Amino acid sequence: MKKAVKITDGIYRLGANIENGDLFEGMWPIPDGVSLNCYIVRGEKTALIDLVEDWDSAPSDIEDQLASIPVESSDLDYLVLNHIEPDHTGWLEDFIKKAPQVQLVTNKKGAALIESFYGITENVKIIDSGDSISLGNNKELLFHNIPNVHWPETMITFEKESGILFSCDAFGSYGSINDSVFDDEISEKEHNFFDVESLRYYANIVGSFSKFVLRAIEKLGDFDIKIIAPSHGIIWRENPGKIIERYKKFASYMEGPAEPEISVIWGSMYGNTEKVLHSVIKGIRSESVPVHVHHVPDEDVSWALASAWKSRGLVFGMPTYEYKMFPPVASVLSMFNLKHIFNKKVFRFGSFGWSGGAQKDFEAATEKMNWEFIDPVEWKGKADDEIHKLAFERGSELARMIKGQ
Ligand code: FEO
Numbered sequence: 001m002k003k004a005v006k007i008t009d010g011i012y013r014l015g016a017n018i019e020n021g022d023l024f025e026g027m028w029p030i031p032d033g034v035s036l037n038c039y040i041v042r043g044e045k046t047a048l049i050d051l052v053e054d055w056d057s058a059p060s061d062i063e064d065q066l067a068s069i070p071v072e073s074s075d076l077d078y079l080v081l082n083h084i085e086p087d088h089t090g091w092l093e094d095f096i097k098k099a100p101q102v103q104l105v106t107n108k109k110g111a112a113l114i115e116s117f118y119g120i121t122e123n124v125k126i127i128d129s130g131d132s133i134s135l136g137n138n139k140e141l142l143f144h145n146i147p148n149v150h151w152p153e154t155m156i157t158f159e160k161e162s163g164i165l166f167s168c169d170a171f172g173s174y175g176s177i178n179d180s181v182f183d184d185e186i187s188e189k190e191h192n193f194f195d196v197e198s199l200r201y202y203a204n205i206v207g208s209f210s211k212f213v214l215r216a217i218e219k220l221g222d223f224d225i226k227i228i229a230p231s232h233g234i235i236w237r238e239n240p241g242k243i244i245e246r247y248k249k250f251a252s253y254m255e256g257p258a259e260p261e262i263s264v265i266w267g268s269m270y271g272n273t274e275k276v277l278h279s280v281i282k283g284i285r286s287e288s289v290p291v292h293v294h295h296v297p298d299e300d301v302s303w304a305l306a307s308a309w310k311s312r313g314l315v316f317g318m319p320t321y322e323y324k325m326f327p328p329v330a331s332v333l334s335m336f337n338l339k340h341i342f343n344k345k346v347f348r349f350g351s352f353g354w355s356g357g358a359q360k361d362f363e364a365a366t367e368k369m370n371w372e373f374i375d376p377v378e379w380k381g382k383a384d385d386e387i388h389k390l391a392f393e394r395g396s397e398l399a400r401m402i403k404g405q
Contacts, residue, residue: 016058033176044136053090073099075184084113109153148212163226173198173233180269184238203309210251237243256343283395297328324356
């Protein structure tokens with residue numbers, strides 16, 4: 001049986017890993033899983049902070065860990081819902097049948113969402129920024145709204161005595177958590193893993209709301225935070241400042257400039273565009289600029305999003321397809337637009353058969369993304385030596401541009 005992990009006196013972490021191969025939000029691959037974390041804060045009264053979805057074995061994992069403390073469902077006075085997205089509330093209807101006495105704590109927008117998702121209106125305590133609940137025994141929960149990190153109702157809960165910030169999606173990451181739940185317990189290799197997976201999580205889930213992330217981080221400066229306990233990912237006990245700084249940096253990439261790197265997204269029908277891709281990459285590497293290459297449709301857009309989010313430069317390699325962009329690359333572009341991959345330096349290349357059209361379609365699709373373009377390279381059929389030379393030059397030109405930013 002999995003046991004709850006004690007964070008400090010009266011405060012425990014309960015977690016479940018989703019590892020059944022499902023997609024997160026029904027669309028994002030999580031080959032290394034994702035954790036759903038909840039927390040118990042026990043004074044004279046007991047609060048559970050955040051819940052899980054009825055997904056994989058999450059409910060029974062949480063029940064086992066509650067029993068290990070031990071806390072019975074009937075012992076719970078409050079269930080604080082920082083965020084109503086179903087990964088944190090999907091089990092709610094069944095859970096409150098086991099704990100009918102529990103008072104749900106959320107803000108006004110959260111209460112409306114609980115009603116629309118679950119039809120629940122009873123036993124809801126509505127709080128607002130600055131409100132607090134004393135649990136007795138020096139345990140006090142203070143609430144603050146952080147709208148749009150990730151949904152409009154999202155809030156954080158801060159336990160005053162311990163300085164623990166229960167941040168829900170903020171400061172979260174993909175990746176399952178096993179026996180080591182704290183930042184000071186995991187190896188350098190695991191830290192590197194969470195560096196990568198927190199960026200992918202950020203770009204996939206939170207990136208569009210970066211202005212709100214920066215606003216929330218500024219506000220959190222008012223709290224004496226000693227530990228950050230998110231609802232996905234590890235707990236930051238030794239160095240909470242590290243994940244705050246990391247999120248600040250991720251958020252800053254939206255306005256740019258991001259890192260001096262280039263992400264290449266390419267697709268090819270019969271290899272004519274692919275052959276020129278190699279010349280473009282050689283051009284970029286001739287300037288010693290790191291390059292990340294993503295082939296679609298083989299690879300899911302989740303990784304290209306993460307890579308593009310942190311890159312100053314983007315390259316799109318795609319042929320014309322029926323007078324338009326090659327659809328797999330067009331689909332990536334559409335996601336980039338939705339997820340606010342803005343303020344980039346960009347180069348596009350690609351072949352066509354009897355007629356062009358991809359470039360015109362590309363320019364129309366990217367009109368509102370505040371991208372700065374260098375001249376594209378297009379050719380009919382097979383590329384000759386001149387095209388390869390031009391592609392190399394454009395690759396090196398883009399690399400020089402982003403180095404000079
Ligand atoms: Fe982890 Fe926005 O839910």
